[in-house]
Amino acid sequence: MQVRYYDELLAFLVRAVRDPHEAQDLAQQAFERVLQHQRAGHRVDDLRALLYEVARNLLVDRHRRLQVRQHDSDAVLLDHPGPSAGEPDTVYAGRQRLQVLIAAIESLPPRCRRAFILHKIDGLSHAEVAAQMEISLNMVERHIMLAVAACRKALGDAPVRKALHAAAHDAQ
Structure with a gap:
């Protein structure tokens, strides 16, 4: 060319x-x-x-x-205190949030969902996700940002990272 x-x-x-x-x-x-x-x-x-x-x-x-x-980073979600684990109401509410989060993740477009899971659940870096999915780093960032926004919306801005952490442990 x-x-x-x-x-x-x-x-x-x-x-x-x-x-x-x-x-x-x-x-x-x-x-x-x-x-x-x-x-x-x-x-x-x-x-x-x-x-x-x-x-x-x-x-x-x-x-x-x-x-x-320009929106808040999902790191600000770490500042929110987590619920105490022993109370039945807390356990029930946590399971409900987890179901909402799972539904939100499952409703994502397939490539967006895959990038999100590889990064947030499997713990791969953006570069590792890009290499595994054979897409650009910019697309990985975009997929993850869209997925985090969808999770935040579904949870009503509840602590997404803590819910993801709980989902990862429940899956194991």
């Missing part, structure tokens, strides 16, 4: 993200996606137009990812 549009595309992306290193990453991703498109047998009539379309889509994805990251 010709790379004659690289400098032009890079300048566009630097203006858009105001970070030359991130702009280089986005330009590389744009060229990579266009190359994959061509290797899949699709004809490219206007390479420049396709590169810019892919770059704009990458910018939209970046914006969405940054919007999701």
Whole structure:
């Protein structure tokens, strides 16, 4: 593939993200996606137009990812005190939350669910999940963020990490 549009595309992306290193990453991703498109047998009539379309889509994805990251980290959930384990009401309520959490996880799209389970339940790093699923690190992060958001919503912002921990121990 010709790379004659690289400098032009890079300048566009630097203006858009105001970070030359991130702009280089986005330009590389744009060229990579266009190359994959061509290797899949699709004809490219206007390479420049396709590169810019892919770059704009990458910018939209970046914006969405940054919007999701602006929310509280799930680490803040560790600050919530856990229930005492001996009281019957607490045990019952915990089992109900666990069922809600399991239903929320099962309702996730398959690849999102798999990334989430590999990371949160099996304890793999984002990079290990990306390698195992053969997807980008960005997609792993997105899958996990979406899954955590779904769990939070299902539990009404109850402590997701503690419920996940309980689910992992119940499964063993």
